[in-house]
Amino acid sequence: MKNGARRTWRLRLYVAGQTPKSITALANLQRLCDTHLAGQYRIEVIDLATHPHLARRDDIVVLPTLVRQLPPPMRKIIGDLSNVERVLVGLDLQSRDGEE
Amino acid sequence: MTASIRRRKSVPTKRTGNGRHPLAKAPTGIAGLDEITNGGLPRGRPTLVCGGAGCGKTLLALEFLVRGALEYDEPGVFVSFEETPDELVANARSLGFDLEKLSARRRLLLDYVRLERNGLIESGDYDLEGLFVRLGHAIDTIGAKRVVLDTIERLFSGLSNAFVLRSELDRLFHWLKTKHVTAIVTGERVGEQLTRHGLEEYVSDCVIVLDQRVLEQSATRRLRILKYRGSSHGGNEMPFLIDDHGVSVLPITSLGLAHPASTAHLSTGIPGLDAMFGKKGYFRGNSVLVSGTAGTGKSSLASHFAEAACQRGERCLYLAFEESPDQIARNMRSIGLDLGRWLRRDLLRIHARRPTALGLEAHLVAIHRLIEDWQPRVVVMDPVTNMIAVGSEAEVKAMLARLIDFMKHRQITALFTSLTEGGGAAERTDLGVSSLMDVWMLLSNVEANGERNRAIQIVKARGMAHSNQVREFVMTDRGITLVDVSRRADGTVSIGSARGAQERLTRAGEPKSRHGSQSK
Numbered sequence: 119m120k121n122g123a124r125r126t127w128r129l130r131l132y133v134a135g136q137t138p139k140s141i142t143a144l145a146n147l148q149r150l151c152d153t154h155l156a157g158q159y160r161i162e163v164i165d166l167a168t169h170p171h172l173a174r175r176d177d178i179v180v181l182p183t184l185v186r187q188l189p190p191p192m193r194k195i196i197g198d199l200s201n202v203e204r205v206l207v208g209l210d211l212q213s214r215d216g217e218e
Numbered sequence: 219m220t221a222s223i224r225r226r227k228s229v230p231t232k233r234t235g236n237g238r239h240p241l242a243k244a245p246t247g248i249a250g251l252d253e254i255t256n257g258g259l260p261r262g263r264p265t266l267v268c269g270g271a272g273c274g275k276t277l278l279a280l281e282f283l284v285r286g287a288l289e290y291d292e293p294g295v296f297v298s299f300e301e302t303p304d305e306l307v308a309n310a311r312s313l314g315f316d317l318e319k320l321s322a323r324r325r326l327l328l329d330y331v332r333l334e335r336n337g338l339i340e341s342g343d344y345d346l347e348g349l350f351v352r353l354g355h356a357i358d359t360i361g362a363k364r365v366v367l368d369t370i371e372r373l374f375s376g377l378s379n380a381f382v383l384r385s386e387l388d389r390l391f392h393w394l395k396t397k398h399v400t401a402i403v404t405g406e407r408v409g410e411q412l413t414r415h416g417l418e419e420y421v422s423d424c425v426i427v428l429d430q431r432v433l434e435q436s437a438t439r440r441l442r443i444l445k446y447r448g449s450s451h452g453g454n455e456m457p458f459l460i461d462d463h464g465v466s467v468l469p470i471t472s473l474g475l476a477h478p479a480s481t482a483h484l485s486t487g488i489p490g491l492d493a494m495f496g497k498k499g500y501f502r503g504n505s506v507l508v509s510g511t512a513g514t515g516k517s518s519l520a521s522h523f524a525e526a527a528c529q530r531g532e533r534c535l536y537l538a539f540e541e542s543p544d545q546i547a548r549n550m551r552s553i554g555l556d557l558g559r560w561l562r563r564d565l566l567r568i569h570a571r572r573p574t575a576l577g578l579e580a581h582l583v584a585i586h587r588l589i590e591d592w593q594p595r596v597v598v599m600d601p602v603t604n605m606i607a608v609g610s611e612a613e614v615k616a617m618l619a620r621l622i623d624f625m626k627h628r629q630i631t632a633l634f635t636s637l638t639e640g641g642g643a644a645e646r647t648d649l650g651v652s653s654l655m656d657v658w659m660l661l662s663n664v665e666a667n668g669e670r671n672r673a674i675q676i677v678k679a680r681g682m683a684h685s686n687q688v689r690e691f692v693m694t695d696r697g698i699t700l701v702d703v704s705r706r707a708d709g710t711v712s713i714g715s716a717r718g719a720q721e722r723l724t725r726a727g728e729p730k731s732r733h734g735s736q737s738k
Contacts, residue, residue: 134347143342166348170355178348179331180338180377193339196377200342208339 127151127159128187129209132178135167139198143182146199154211184208241448244292244364244400247285248278250467251441254456256449259424264391264401266421268413269428274439274460275404276301277313278428279366281464282402284315286364287325292400294364295327295356299372303328313464324360329353333376340378346386350393357397365394369404371415380415391420412444423447429455438577441467457579466583468620479503479681484596484631487522490700494676494685500657501681503629505622507652509636510661515672515691516635517541518698519661520598521550521557523633527596528560535594536568537585539604543568554696567592578609582617586624597625601635602651611650618651656680664690664713671714674700690717 131147133140144163151159166173166181176185186193186209195208243257252258259265259282267275283294298306306328310317320326329352356362370390373383394401403421405413412418418425425445431438440455458467483498492499500506506523508516520536527534538546546568547557560566569588576584589597605614618634625632636651652658658677663670675688690701690713701717 132348134351137347139343139345146342166351170351173348173352173355174329177332178352179333179346179373180344180349181347181351182344183348195339195341197340197342197344202341204339204341208341 125158125189127155127189128162129159130162130164130185130187132164132166132173132176132181132183132185134181135165140182142198142200143184146202146205147184150199150202150205154206186210243449244286245290246282247289248281248465248467249463250456250458251465254467255424255443255446259400259402260447260449261400262395262398263423264394264403264421265424265426266403266405266413266417267426267428268405268407268417270407270430273407273428273430274458274465275428276306276368277309277460278465279368279402279404280306280310280315280317281313283326283364283366284310284317284320285464286400287320292363293325293327293360294366295329295353295360295362295399296366296368297329297331297353297356297370298368299331299333299370300368301330303330312462313460314462315464327356327360327362329356331372333372338376343382344377344379345382346373346390350390354397357399363399365397365399365401367401367403369406371405371413371417374415383415387417387420424449428458438579457582459579459583461580461583463587466586468579468582468586478629480629485526486519487524487526488519488698488700490689490691491519491674491698494687494689494700495679496683498682500631500679502631503626504631504656504680505626505654506631506633506657506659507636507655508633508659508661509638509652511638511663514661514663515693515698516637516661517546517549517600518553518555518693519659519674520600520633520635521546521553521555522698524566524596524598525555525557525560527631528563528565531565532595533592534560534566534596534598535588535592536566536598536600537588538568538570538600539573540601542570546570552695553693553698567594573604573607576608578605578613578617581605581608582621585621589625589628589630593628595630597630597632599632599634601637603635603637615651615654619654622654652677657682666713667716669714673713690714 129147129151131144133143147161151161164172166178172178180196182196182198184195184199184205193208193210195205199205242261243255243259244261245252245258267278269275280296283296286292286294296306301309307317317326317328321328331349353365357365370387374380377383391403403417405417407427408414412425412427424443424447427442427444429440429442431440439458439460441458442455456467458465480502482502483500484502485499486492486495508519510516524534524536536546541549543561547561550557557566561568571581571584573581602618605617609617622632634651634655657679660675660677662673664673672691672693673688674691676684676686687703689703691698692701
């Protein structure tokens with residue numbers, strides 16, 4: 119992938135309050151990004167408990183939901199991200215690892 | 219909209235946890251549904267509405283919200299898992315509802331939840347908290363009192379963990395109760411199962427089943443209250459209709475027999491016939507059946523009744539199932555009745571429709587609407603027997619029973635004509651409807667001595683003294699005239715030429731003053 123190294127990944131994690139699932143999800147995401155996207159990612163955590171209107175705007179039903187904003191296309195992954203393999207598939211990271 | 223809807227009042231809304239009090243209910247505003255549920259859906263609780271594809275559950279749910287917002291000051295949230303807001307707006311427009319306007323006024327909030335199986339990757343534990351947040355925010359934003367989830371079962375095809383979904387749905391329905399919203403949850407019926415994923419396990423207070431069938435070439439929609447905890451309900455299937463006025467449920471027994479009985483009299487329009495009813499005519503609010511074989515003068519008798527109503531300044535609705543308005547007006551001119559002038563003054567409306575143009579239920583709804591919109595005092599259905607073309611005997615009878623109840627409640631006097639097949643017993647009505655009627659008159663052709671003469675008799679007249687004679691009548695250019703009775707010495711009644719002969723005989727033998735002025 120060209121220019122892949124310079125591109126910043128923008129990831130958005132939707133949660134509602136500090137629930138065990140949301141804490142787990144954020145920890146899992148951070149660990150995974152540090153491993154596979156070191157230095158080229160930005161995580162934005164959106165707490166629907168304080169911004170409930172965003173649930174409708176961004177079409178969120180299930181929590182936690184991870185959205186890959188960039189690079190396109192947008193991808194959605196739901197769950198506490200404890201299955202790393204699934205997250206890598208969802209983010210389209212695994213194949214990249216194989217190439218590089 | 220219609221007068222009955224305007225008149226409809228909200229049921230008391232106090233919440234009762236006490237078993238002695240009736241369940242608080244939220245009126246749906248849907249014509250007929252509140253009658254069969256004795257006031258509406260269980261307030262503050264979810265109701266399951268299920269049925270096959272295309273049965274009308276989405277439209278029923280939509281109308282529940284729209285009526286709530288417009289008539290009961292209860293804003294509503296519609297969460298769609300299937301149709302997009304644009305589709306919903308278009309569908310609602312076909313019922314005459316403007317969802318965009320309601321949304322702009324914050325009386326309604328449409329939310330479309332899109333779930334695509336391919337787009338979601340699952341990794342680890344999740345729950346539906348996002349839906350709770352989303353719905354909770356929508357409810358709070360417009361102060362919603364009503365919620366529709368249509369159809370939440372779609373979640374099962376978008377998410378793989380059915381175990382989580384089930385426990386979340388259970389949580390959702392409990393949570394809805396804590397939000398004190400009256401909710402409709404729709405579910406799709408599959409085969410013998412009420413809903414594909416067993417929603418009925420979670421929604422235990424009220425279950426309504428919709429159904430669409432094709433019977434004798436006409437599509438018929440039916441609604442049944444399968445369950446209504448803490449409330450009496452008729453378990454019968456009720457026909458219902460969806461048209462440009464929305465949903466109408468037609469209760470068979472909702473009105474019961476509690477109608478007032480008037481003692482005011484109405485002229486039949488024929489002086490001689492009034493005389494047979496003790497000089498007074500029918501009671502107001504009576505249902506009158508006029509039966510007879512073809513060409514016995516049923517329509518003429520009905521037209522006299524219409525004419526009399528218009529002369530009193532009362533509105534008359536004439537439902538014609540055989541002839542066009544023009545044809546009826548022309549025919550009646552031949553016996554001296556000028557119905558055209560009443561049509562022009564809008565005291566008479568002739569509504570002509572082929573029976574086969576609509577299904578039985580659709581006819582019934584159409585008639586209800588005509589009556590509610592225009593409020594006639596007198597209604598003529600000519601001939602009601604033609605309805606047999608679109609329904610079975612039992613169905614037509616049930617329809618007439620409903621219609622009669624409905625009209626009696628409004629103190630509408632109704633006259634039905636019934637065509638009897640020749641050759642059968644004269645007193646046999648084709649529909650067995652005579653028991654529903656207050657007054658039953660039989661017209662017949664009497665063939666004797668090479669003549670065919672018309673005769674009329676009153677078979678029954680509830681609560682009224684009436685003549686027991688079979689009377690001859692003639693159609694003149696001034697309408698139907700009953701001919702004086704001419705009795706033979708042996709007590710039998712002469713008819714036609716025999717009557718003339720009898721009269722001449724009588725005159726010859728009696729003082730001239732007695733009959734002289736009346737005979738030809």
